[in-house]
Amino acid sequence: MLENLLGKEFYNAYFHYIVGVCILILGVVVANIIVVILRDLLTHEGATPEDKTKVVKLVSKIHFPINLVFIALSIYVVHKLGDFPAKFEPYLLQCVKTTLDISFFMTVYHFVGALVLTRLFKGFGLTINDTIKELLANAVKIVIAVLGVVTVLGNFNINIGPILGGLTLLTTAVALAAKDSIQGLIGSLTVVLEGKFKEGDWVKMGELQGFVENIGIRTTTIRGFDRTLTTVPNDAFVAASVTNFSRITNWEVKEEFVLAHTSTQEQLEKIVASFSEWLANNPDVEADPKKAIILVRVSNLVQHGFNLLVMFYAKTNQWPEHVRVREQCMFQLLKIIEDAGTSLAHPLHTVFLGESAPLDKVIQIASAAVEKKPALAKPETVKKPAVPKEKK
Incomplete structure (x- = not known):
């Protein structure tokens, strides 16, 4: 019907292009609908204005990758409907596959942000510090970006062995240089994942006791009852025994x-x-x-x-x-x-005395002791020799 309406020559020459453009326009419309649906799913009635702003930014970032998917589909449809030489088909399919890979990794890259990580940890009943949350988000984003680059390069048959080797050496050098920071990060992740304590909890570790004020990347600060602030390395909590008084059910x-x-x-x-x-x-x-x-x-x-x-x-x-x-x-x-007619006991000490001696006998014994005591000798006077007078 369209062939008769448009003419056979026009239909054979331009129909596949028209279909491709229609798919592209339809893709833009569908992409906008998907964006609206995602925005409604990620927000809820009790969401704060700050959370809504984060959701809007997140959805706006994945709008372009979704459009890329429909661009790739329109190119593929134009290729199938059009009369293209067979020698171009491998290159065209390679471009379509690369476009889909880029769209996928860009979407995942933007989704694995602070908002998604927060929802993930809340699902497991865990709370994480904003600093650690951003650090984890950036670390995961770097991994996703590296995987995306490796996948795209693999589509063009580029040898990625030397690249992976260089990344391995670079990662090893960074790990050795930041050994203490990595140990502190592992300690903070241990605290968060095991749920030993969270900010605001009353904890005791050894002689240290107080309220947790902040769980950082390398250290945790605890405010003691005397209002002093103590900084503890996070790796100290890995093997240490920590008592969390805030988790007591009954005192x-x-x-x-x-x-x-x-x-x-x-x-x-x-x-x-x-x-x-x-x-x-x-x-x-x-x-x-x-x-x-x-x-x-x-x-x-x-x-x-x-x-x-x-x-x-x-x-x-x-x-x-x-x-x-x-x-x-x-x-x-x-x-x-x-x-009940009784009382608490009072500490008592009972002293038992024997039969007392007569007073005159005590005086007699005391006098005898005084008489037997030798008198103190008077110190002898030492005469100094006379100094002869000088004759005039």
Whole structure:
């Protein structure tokens, strides 16, 4: 029908070009539609204006690679529909394949940015520092760019062996020169990937204890309770034992009290039963036996009385709230001890004295000791020789 409408000569000469142009125009329209769909998928209702700006920039960068795909398709269609010499077909297919490779690697290069890495780490429940995030993004981009160049050169049958050898030597030299930085980077990645801690956590490593302020490429800074700032190399966290107090589910309360030695068995049993019941009914105390235990027992007999062991877990992971619960429980225990008619023990020291000697005998012994004591000898006076007077 088109052949009759346009004429046989015009149809045979220009039809494949018209189809190619139509495919190119259609490709531009489809590329714009894909860009809009990607922008809507990457943004959500709660996205901040900054995130939306990043998405718009990202989508605008991949607009050109998507257009390249449709340009390659239009060239391929023109080649198939047109009457081109067979000797040009390998070169044309090579150009189409190269265009598709460039489009693919450019799209991946722009997608592997800070935004995609952030979403990837959030999917695994990890948070990374902005500096480390940018460093990882740049490292991945370099790898993608190198792979893209190698692939494109391979399409033109260029020997890439010497190029890869040179890149290997360059990478080795850089690695040796930046050995400490690479170790620090590995340490920071270990901290992030293993989830030992994140910024804002309360941690303890050896004698160092405080809040993590920043996780950098080479070092991590920790703010101590005395407000001092300590810088720790990241490779120190690889094999070190780190206690993260921010991950505590319930704070433990464990105390020992000494009840007076005059306490009776009935009083001790009443104290144990009353305080155990009060803890079990306290909404601030974890009473689920699968998560924690409540222990109130007279553990042993000590020097000043009966040792009372108290152990339970506060239903909070916040330190100030845990201290409040501890205080509340201690006040209640003192009240229960007082209601039971006993008290806490006081440290006592008993001194046993033997039969005292009569006073006159003590005086007699003291006088005899004084009489037997030799008197102190008076120091002898040394006479100085007389100095002869000079005769006038």
